[in-house]
Amino acid sequence: MLKSVGDLVNIVKTIHPKRIAVVFAHDEFVIDAVHEAAKLGVIKPILIGDQQMINSIIREKGCQGSPDIIHCIDPEEATKIAMDLVNKGDVDIVMKGLIDTKILLKGVVNKDYGIRLYPLLSHVGLVSIPGHPRVLFASDGAMNIQPSVEEKRLIIENAVLLAHSLGYSMPKVGLVSSVEKVNPKIQSTVDAGEIVQYSQANPPKDFLIDGPFAIDNLVSLESVKHKGIRSPVAGECDILIFPNLDGGNIFYKTTVFLANGISAGIIIGAKVPIVLTSRADSSQAKLYSILLAVVNQDGLLIAGH
């Protein structure tokens, strides 16, 4: 179990380097993060994009080593190159560079050359907060806008898969809402009730799940005691599943920007993890997201996925 997102730096030390294809790598912040990870000896980058710009950034930054560069200035074509590399087994991770997220994801789910593996792609963010004893997995605050109950089940599966790859044998999954009782007027509680009812009838073997809960019921044992809640998940939650994009995004951003949270995030559901950071992410968050993808990919290989 991770004690903090920063632990990823130690974990990757024992891992064989992973090959990462960066789509439109001609961006100084992206190259910074890739270079930091390469210095740790955990990735072998393949930089797809404008070769001249990439070389110029690398020279300016004084980056060591000479990464593989594939020259391509068409975004769809650059995406396809990365997908082909994944399908040939030549790369282990895909990372978004200076390219529109939509174009990259369109390539990922392309029926001819895409790399989708599971029925749904979803984003899982990890955040560790000073004073809180557990790393919190949060999904989905970046990709799925208003998931149905069935889509929420797939979001849960993806997040559990990531947790397993990080060594959590029995992660605790909490369904987030604003109250801890099912209320027909609050859709998130109805969805949570349905999901929990299903898992009571068909108990999952490798995770625990409960809900609906408000945030305090999931992260504070004191609050759980106060309210007299009895649940194996309450107060000690690992994976928080949010009602929708807004809810997940509000949580993730609040922890990072108001609670000094340290974060990392990747897209799960494709043949390889996808690092999809944004400009607003700190260079630390970009680096940790790459390391998370490395550990995830390594854990999946070990688990035989």
Added chain:
Amino acid sequence: MLKSVGDLVNIVKTIHPKRIAVVFAHDEFVIDAVHEAAKLGVIKPILIGDQQMINSIIREKGCQGSPDIIHCIDPEEATKIAMDLVNKGDVDIVMKGLIDTKILLKGVVNKDYGIRLYPLLSHVGLVSIPGHPRVLFASDGAMNIQPSVEEKRLIIENAVLLAHSLGYSMPKVGLVSSVEKVNPKIQSTVDAGEIVQYSQANPPKDFLIDGPFAIDNLVSLESVKHKGIRSPVAGECDILIFPNLDGGNIFYKTTVFLANGISAGIIIGAKVPIVLTSRADSSQAKLYSILLAVVNQDGLLIAGH
């Protein structure tokens, strides 16, 4: 402008005591909070409920002073007593004790003896977070489940009214979502776009408003700079208006339980502020909520509302 929620303790020192009716006061945590506020000399309590239990709690706690007690053990009747006191001008604040919230609010909106003043009742929470330079007003994470655009406008009016009563002449209101552009697939951005468009056509005189924004765009000037956002609200927001109950609740609980936030909250929209704390709130949050009601009520009187 408040620097922290704890500032309320200093502000109330200059205020003439307010009369507070506590509905079903026979609860030790409620009496604790009322007693703390009474010790500061800012409230004169009228305790409605089981007289014998109230007296027994007061004796056990060794509370000083002898508050007015009105014996009543029927919840609807106790609520009506408080409403009548408000309507007669005999109390300035109503506080929920050990009574079902629904019963109290049913009394508040009762057409014959209720105390509703504005078209919508809404909850406004205040939270100050170590390291963040502004107190953040959050609405509505406790009462309105899935407000329409029209209801969101009323939620904004109530929150602005509270900010004015606290001395904010031109509070900055931000409409929270997960992204900063209107996207037809994300309802919260559509609502925000509509509200902002209306206020551009009819500029409000006493507050600034903008959105949609993700949390980081509202609370981090660095993030605003990164993304190149130009807005009088971005990065320096006072009042955060959330897409729905879940979103507001997730924010409020995350700041309190994971960011060491200090909070206070009241219901706005009735003739007097209503203090509606829950068991899960800390005794500090209960006390600060009473103080917030005192300052709000005083500010409203000064402003001539």
